[in-house]
Amino acid sequence: MVDPTPIRRPVNLHRTSLRTDEAEREIRLRSADTRNLQFTLHAFDRAAEREEQEHLNTEDALDILRTGFVISPPEKGKNGWKCKVVKNVLGNRDAGVVTIILLESGSLRVLTVEWED
Numbered sequence: 001m002v003d004p005t006p007i008r009r010p011v012n013l014h015r016t017s018l019r020t021d022e023a024e025r026e027i028r029l030r031s032a033d034t035r036n037l038q039f040t041l042h043a044f045d046r047a048a049e050r051e052e053q054e055h056l057n058t059e060d061a062l063d064i065l066r067t068g069f070v071i072s073p074p075e076k077g078k079n080g081w082k083c084k085v086v087k088n089v090l091g092n093r094d095a096g097v098v099t100i101i102l103l104e105s106g107s108l109r110v111l112t113v114e115w116e117d
Contacts, residue, residue: 008025011025011026013026013080013081013101013103014103016076017073017076018073018074018076018081019073020069020070020071020072020073020074021070023070023074023081023083023101024068024069024070024085026101027065027070027083027085027099027101027108028065028066028067030101030106030107030108031062031065031066031108032066034062036106036107036108037062037065037107037108037110038102038107038108038109038110039058039061039110040109040110040111040112042111042112043061043110043111043112043113056089056095056113056115058113060089060095060113061097061110061113063087063089064085064086064087064089064095064096064097064113065085065097065099065108065110067087068085068086068087068096068097069085069086069087070083070084070085070086071084071085071086071096072084074101077100079100079102079103079104079109080100080101080102080103080109081100081101081103082098082099082100082111083098083099083100083101084096084097084098084099085097085099086116093115093116093117094115094116094117095113095114095115095116096113096114096115096116097110097112097113097114098110098111098112098114099111
């Protein structure tokens with residue numbers, strides 16, 4: 001019997017616009033392997049700062065990247081596409097991860113982890 005898994009075309013990151021669902025798919029694909037993630041010092045500082053307040057940490061950031069949603073159209077920059085991925089974390093609070101889908105390296109650069117409220 002034939003496998004019913006749908007064939008997905010690769011996302012073309014070199015065009016002039018990127019849909020939110022395409023950004024989500026690319027982020028989920030890249031974040032599945034932590035070797036594809038580059039956390040900036042700012043992201044770590046902010047995650048540590050928030051961990052003391054409400055238990056938001058780098059593990060939460062990984063979960064948000066892997067299962068969250070891109071809430072607004074990605075912005076194209078010189079190195080890639082800047083996106084904010086958001087997910088409800090504690091049942092009543094949304095947290096966001098600002099990341100860049102890097103064009104050339106196949107990685108994600110995590111800029112910051114933040115509460116949305």
